[in-house]
Amino acid sequence: MRSFLLQAPAVSLLLLWMLVPLCMTLWFSFQRYNLLNPMISGFAGVDNYTYLLTDPALWTAMGNTLLLVGWVLAITVVGGTLLAVLFQQEFFGRGIARLLVIAPFFIMPTVSALIWKNMMMHPVNGVLAWLFNLFGFQAVDWFSSLPLTSIIIIVSWEWLPFALLILLTAIQSLDDDQVEAARMDGAGPIAIFWFITLPHLKRAISVVIMIEMIFLLTIFAEIFVTTSGGPGLASTNLAYLIYIRALLDFDVGGASAGGVIAIVLANIVAIFLIRTVARHLET
Amino acid sequence: MATLELNNIVKDFAGTQVIKGVDLEVKDREFVVFVGPSGCGKSTLLRMIAGLESVSSGDILIDGQRMNEVGPAERGLSMVFQSYALYPHMTVEDNMGFSLRLAKVPKAERREKVLEAARILQLENLLERKPKALSGGQRQRVAIGRAIVRNPSIFLFDEPLSNLDAALRVQMRIELARLHEELDATMIYVTHDQIEAMTMADKIVVLQGGIVEQVGSPMELYHHPRNRFVAGFIGSPKMNFIDVEVRDARSEGVSVRLPGGGEYAVPVDASGCQTGDILSLGIRPEHLVLDDAGPLEGEITVIERLGGVTSLYVQCHDEEWILVTDGEVAHRVRDSVRFGFVPTRAHLFAEDGLALSHLERHPLVDVERRQNRASTAADAS
Numbered sequence: 001m002r003s004f005l006l007q008a009p010a011v012s013l014l015l016l017w018m019l020v021p022l023c024m025t026l027w028f029s030f031q032r033y034n035l036l037n038p039m040i041s042g043f044a045g046v047d048n049y050t051y052l053l054t055d056p057a058l059w060t061a062m063g064n065t066l067l068l069v070g071w072v073l074a075i076t077v078v079g080g081t082l083l084a085v086l087f088q089q090e091f092f093g094r095g096i097a098r099l100l101v102i103a104p105f106f107i108m109p110t111v112s113a114l115i116w117k118n119m120m121m122h123p124v125n126g127v128l129a130w131l132f133n134l135f136g137f138q139a140v141d142w143f144s145s146l147p148l149t150s151i152i153i154i155v156s157w158e159w160l161p162f163a164l165l166i167l168l169t170a171i172q173s174l175d176d177d178q179v180e181a182a183r184m185d186g187a188g189p190i191a192i193f194w195f196i197t198l199p200h201l202k203r204a205i206s207v208v209i210m211i212e213m214i215f216l217l218t219i220f221a222e223i224f225v226t227t228s229g230g231p232g233l234a235s236t237n238l239a240y241l242i243y244i245r246a247l248l249d250f251d252v253g254g255a256s257a258g259g260v261i262a263i264v265l266a267n268i269v270a271i272f273l274i275r276t277v278a279r280h281l282e283t
Numbered sequence: 284m285a286t287l288e289l290n291n292i293v294k295d296f297a298g299t300q301v302i303k304g305v306d307l308e309v310k311d312r313e314f315v316v317f318v319g320p321s322g323c324g325k326s327t328l329l330r331m332i333a334g335l336e337s338v339s340s341g342d343i344l345i346d347g348q349r350m351n352e353v354g355p356a357e358r359g360l361s362m363v364f365q366s367y368a369l370y371p372h373m374t375v376e377d378n379m380g381f382s383l384r385l386a387k388v389p390k391a392e393r394r395e396k397v398l399e400a401a402r403i404l405q406l407e408n409l410l411e412r413k414p415k416a417l418s419g420g421q422r423q424r425v426a427i428g429r430a431i432v433r434n435p436s437i438f439l440f441d442e443p444l445s446n447l448d449a450a451l452r453v454q455m456r457i458e459l460a461r462l463h464e465e466l467d468a469t470m471i472y473v474t475h476d477q478i479e480a481m482t483m484a485d486k487i488v489v490l491q492g493g494i495v496e497q498v499g500s501p502m503e504l505y506h507h508p509r510n511r512f513v514a515g516f517i518g519s520p521k522m523n524f525i526d527v528e529v530r531d532a533r534s535e536g537v538s539v540r541l542p543g544g545g546e547y548a549v550p551v552d553a554s555g556c557q558t559g560d561i562l563s564l565g566i567r568p569e570h571l572v573l574d575d576a577g578p579l580e581g582e583i584t585v586i587e588r589l590g591g592v593t594s595l596y597v598q599c600h601d602e603e604w605i606l607v608t609d610g611e612v613a614h615r616v617r618d619s620v621r622f623g624f625v626p627t628r629a630h631l632f633a634e635d636g637l638a639l640s641h642l643e644r645h646p647l648v649d650v651e652r653r654q655n656r657a658s659t660a661a662d663a664s
Contacts, residue, residue, distance in 0.1 A: 175366065175368065177364045177365075177366045177367075177368035178368045178369075178370060180335050180355075180362075180364070180368065181362070181364060181368035181369075181370075181429075182370075182381070183335065183354075183355050183356065184333065184335075184355050184356060184360070184361060184362050184382075185356065185381050185382035185385060185429070185433070186356035186357075186382050186385045186386060187356075187381075187385055191385055195370070195381070196370065199370075199371075199372040200371075200372075202372075
């Protein structure tokens with residue numbers, strides 16, 4: 001009983017912090033509440049939801065969210081694993097190389113998006129455009145012709161260091177004796193990677209996927225700074241759609257309904273994810 | 284099936300020489316033990332034989348073939364690691380069959396070989412388990428099984444028993460010796476435990492600071508140590524050493540004067556020895572006997588009773604002596620005791636540490652290890 005009392009302040013603070021916004025979001029999602037038209041108010045029933053769920057924009061945004069999360073996860077996990085193996089090897093200047101490769105993670109999303117927008121992917125002044133011209137190709141206007149791909153590239157660039165960092169520490173805990181035993185058993189570098197390193201990294205990879213998933217579902221700044229969700233809805237994800245509803249359309253009720261849907265979606269993903277990860281952590 | 288020869292092997296690690304020119308010959312089906320204190324280079328030497336470390340200079344020959352540039356998997360060896368190094372995500376069966384799987388051996392044949400090894404090691408019931416679900420001794424047996432499955436010409440063991448508890452270690456020691464007889468393979472075994480070395484080896488290689496101090500059968504090392512280091516390293520508790528003065532050097536032996544005044548004639552080769560030289564006298568604790576008429580006298584400072592035997596630490600002329608005596612001895616601390624020894628059991632070492640060789644060889648020096656076991660002694664006779 002005493003321990004409950006001692007825990008109470010911290011737990012209640014956390015609970016308030018979480019429950020109040022959640023309840024308010026739920027409450028608003030059932031209200032007619034538009035900042036442009038404060039005279040229309042009152043209980044809306046499920047109107048906000050029906051409107052949202054029948055709006056094709058929601059499904060586009062959901063598809064974009066899944067594409068964004070899926071591709072970034074694939075790129076960062078595969079790339080991070082390979083880079084972790086590379087950076088585990090001894091080579092001249094490894095310390096500095098490790099520092100540099102981890103650096104992008106420390107740049108705030110807005111800034112890195114701006115760097116990519118104005119310095120890398122700019123169709124006239126960008127490094128990529130210069131490279132394309134150098135090899136005789138037509139420069140690509142990334143944000144209008146390949147908007148979602150561009151976002152995926154930027155976000156992957158930001159999150160690859162995170163995956164690398166976690167996987168590199170995991171790879172360092174691999175027992176040297178195991179690798180040597182495998183060498184004695186006749187395993188070459190590829191067989192060692194496939195049969196020894198990769199199974200050893202399984203846990204770390206699940207952790208990377210879980211953490212990245214939580215952050216990638218709510219990507220916002222990169223979209224806001226570069227494409228603003230466009231052209232049309234081509235690079236709008238769920239977080240950005242809610243932003244459009246709430247702060248461009250000033251429809252608090254509709255945005256709240258979107259928020260509730262996002263919570264439900266995140267929880268469905270989380271349940272599946274935590275189950276698989278928990279299974280990996282056990283074995 | 285396989286012999287091993289090391290010719291002047293040297294290993295440099297960033298400027299420091301850790302192995303300083305080792306020559307060694309291992310005969311077919313021999314059980315050779317590398318023993319020495321920590322950092323003596325015994326593990327490095329084993330890893331060089333395995334191919335896990337490169338050789339800075341010198342040659343490694345297996346069956347007469349130079350193997351310096353051959354990869355570890357192609358040398359036809361297998362190694363058992365101190366940490367077992369089992370693959371944690373594979374079952375026992377997959378662990379043991381991993382090398383065959385890499386060699387693309389068909390599944391049925393693979394299973395047959397794994398089962399055969401599992402039978403030898405009594406692992407049949409554990410094949411489906413993961414290493415985490417095994418006890419230390421079982422993991423050790425799986426590691427040995429993984430080595431057997433490859434059917435190597437030489438087995439290498441890197442301190443395989445040091446992670447086991449004492450009782451299991453005794454059991455595994457006997458099991459390994461049995462395995463050596465059953466498999467008829469050449470085995471090289473690294474340990475710092477001299478009981479393992481003495482009980483299992485056909486031939487012991489004593490290493491110190493990257494140099495081979497002595498190679499010989501266990502009894503040869505015990506009765507005829509080549510120098511003071513080997514004499515002190517083999518045997519427990521350690522050999523007692525005291526400085527003595529030569530009174531007389533004749534062909535029958537060297538007479539030395541003990542600190543208490545007594546004079547003893549030790550039957551060793553006296554050439555190069557002169558009256559007045561200072562030598563080091565070494566006597567093993569178990570060769571010192573309590574004797575009321577003995578030439579040495581001292582006061583007991585510590586008594587360690589093990590039941591069967593008792594160790595007495597005796598202060599005598601500024602030196603501490605250790606005696607191993609009968610467990611029934613009734614002395615108390617601070618008692619004064621007299622003791623002595625049989626001269627043939629004493630050793631003399633010159634100033635450079637080398638032993639003066641005994642005039643007679645001990646009768647047990649040439650006993651072969653297999654003569655110590657009931658299972659094969661019958662075949663030998």
